[in-house]
């Protein structure tokens with residue numbers, strides 16, 4: 001690897017790129033807290049967006065890590081910084097857009113893994129939904145915008161309850177916000193407060209491919225009656241039959257319906273359509 005001084009000069013030349021959602025985490029107490037929340041298991045670690053490698057450096061102390069980074073300028077720095085770990089195979093660096101990697105490979109690692117990352121916010125929701133689909137991903141511990149973390153952890157009757165909270169309930173054993181992180185912990189500072197989100201998936205469960213689309217339709221007008229929103233998917237008579245079958249009140253609003261009931265509803269709607 002390059003000498004410390006050469007490395008410092010390389011890092012100083014890097015300008016954070018907005019289009020890649022680059023906000024580098026500089027507060028070491030936050031890095032420590034993320035490391036302390038690492039599950040105690042033998043899973044591999046996948047990191048998305050290692051950036052300048054500050055989180056990576058802590059992760060490789062404990063486990064083998066595979067990281068996906070899209071920015072060519074950062075790849076050079078990471079390769080010198082982690083030359084030893086790459087050589088000893090403790091660290092594998094993939095230069096590719098992670099969403100493309102998922103399309104091409106289906107899994108981000110060829111064995112059970114935990115995803116730990118300070119995510120690029122512009123695709124954070126997408127990444128988490130892809131991690132839900134990836135059957136080899138067990139834990140998700142990611143820094144995201146606080147509002148996004150609240151949506152993923154929302155429960156029935158909460159203000160933020162929507163498709164994301166419902167899918168989280170259906171795929172996980174546990175989900176919670178670990179702690180909030182102020183903009184000052186990053187360089188450059190983001191405009192928003194961040195949170196570290198923790199999700200322990202239940203690997204025996206799967207989410208139906210079309211569920212997200214169905215749920216989005218259910219919440220299209222979140223304050224209206226659910227039966228009204230369902231109108232974009234089903235004829236009136238079918239909605240009536242569905243409500244009767246599930247013994248539902250016509251006044252129900254989308255945020256008042258439990259995730260398991262949504263799952264049942266979706267199954268019935270799908271089966272009804274096939275006929």
Ligand code: SAM
Nearest residue numbers: 020023024025049050051069070097098118120
């Ligand atoms: N892990 C570093 C840290 O904590 O300081 C950087 C986090 S920064 C919020 C997000 C990182 O994700 C950046 O390094 C960015 O280049 C990378 N990134 C953005 N879009 C990506 C994509 N589609 N695939 C892989 N990495 C991406």
